[in-house]
Amino acid sequence: MRQHPYDHQWRERCERQQRKRAQRFSRDREWRWRARHRWHQRWHRHHRQFKHSLGARLIAVFIVLACASSAILWWSEDSAAGLLWAVPALLLVTGLAFGAIRHMVQPLHALALGAEAFRRGQFSHRVPVIHRDEIGDLALRFNQMAADIQAMLDGKRALLLAVSHELRSPLTRARLHAEMVGEGESRDALLDELAQMRDLITALLESERLGSGHQALQLSDCDLAELAREQARPGVDLHVEPDLPLLKLDRPRAQLLLRNLVNNALRHNDAARGAVQVGLSRAGNGVRISVRDFGPGVPADALPNLGQAFYRPDAARTRGEGGVGLGLCLCRLVAQAHGGRLELRNAEPGFEAAVTLR
Structure with missing residues (x-):
């Protein structure tokens, strides 16, 4: 088809x-x-x-x-x-x-606790992120801020340690050359200035080492009564309670603590009123150290700032007379590294510094 x-x-x-x-x-x-x-x-x-x-x-x-x-x-x-x-x-x-x-x-x-930890300088603290909302975003920013501040402080500490180490060698050579200079007031003044620079560098290095807290310590059995007796000198009255316990302390740092407290008290004491009083007494399982002088004391508004690096209540004092403001700072760092706290107060008359170590 x-x-x-x-x-x-x-x-x-x-x-x-x-x-x-x-x-x-x-x-x-x-x-x-x-x-x-x-x-x-x-x-x-x-x-x-x-x-x-x-x-x-x-x-x-x-x-x-x-x-x-x-x-x-x-x-x-x-x-x-x-x-x-x-x-x-x-x-x-x-x-x-x-x-x-x-x-x-x-x-x-949790944010309030984190802010309180940051206020105390504990920048290793991290705020837990519980909810992924505005508060969680704020917690993340808190943690990032703490990490940045910690990194900045670590960089500053590393720089200061490096500079302090590098300054030791030329300072030692300068002291050797100064000792070859002939006898006289100029030589003595030069050696005194070099000694102050050496002490400043040593204090800076020690303060940066103690910045890491308990990790910087080398603990061993330590007899604080024996260390206190090493500070016996004219103008110092020692009062040691018998049978004080042995403590796990860093012996060189404990010596530094006692030496700085006693030297600071002797520097400001009025000998006409009495000698510097150094007392060691039992405080629970620890030992309380108190050092009191009979000097003019410290203005009330300056008490909260004592113990800060390079702080001196009397700005008119020279370094030769009043130091550079690192003595009490080192005492505070040593006490904190051992889990204690440096307590400073006016004793009327005089000034008292106390530390409890356990």
């Missing part, structure tokens, strides 16, 4: 229409899939923003509390004994809301 000439064109037209319908269906399906995907993305974005937003969660808690309270009051109006169960239900809902809000703001307490 002969094929009609239009049959081929009709089939091609049908096939084109089917392809167009298939393409249109594919485009519609792709458009629906994209719309659904955008909706899911938008929902997840809003959910993530809500989850990471403290304000949004607080608003949600208040809304739920208001709706629950309104529903309880509305249902309680339909029964005569509605108040009997409405009041406990309201208290329960309020307690649940309070617990939820307290859980949300709990990281604020």
Whole structure:
């Protein structure tokens, strides 16, 4: 049978229409899939923003509390004994809301503890990140700030140690050359200035070593009564309680502590009023060291600053008379490294420094 000439064109037209319908269906399906995907993305974005937003969660808690309270009051109006169960239900809902809000703001307490640790100089402390919200972001910034400050302090400490070490060699050579100079006042003054520079460098090195706290110590059994007797000299009255316990201390640092306290007291003591009083007494499982002079004391506004590096209450004093302000700073660092605390107060008359070591 002969094929009609239009049959081929009709089939091609049908096939084109089917392809167009298939393409249109594919485009519609792709458009629906994209719309659904955008909706899911938008929902997840809003959910993530809500989850990471403290304000949004607080608003949600208040809304739920208001709706629950309104529903309880509305249902309680339909029964005569509605108040009997409405009041406990309201208290329960309020307690649940309070617990939820307290859980949300709990990281604020951790931030307060972290700020207190940073104030004490404990920059190794890290604030725990409890929630990934605004408070969590603030905790991360706190931790980054502490890490940056610690890195800055470590760099400063390393630089100061390197400079102090490098200064020792030329200072030693300068002292050797000064000793070859002929006898006279100039030679004595030069040697005295070089000795002060040597003591300053030694104090700087020791203060930086003690900056690492307990890690800088080499502990061994130490008899503080024996170390105190080494400080016996004219103008010093020693009072040592018998049978004091042996303590695990760094002996050279304990010697440095006693020597600086006694020298500081002798420097400011008024001998006409009495000798410097050095006392050792038992304090629980430890030993309390007290050193008192009968000098003019310290102005009340200067007491909080004593023990800071290079601080001197009387700015008019020269280095030869009053030191450079590192003696009490070293005493404070030694006490802190051993787990103690340097206590400074005016004794009226005089001044007293005390440390309890365990």
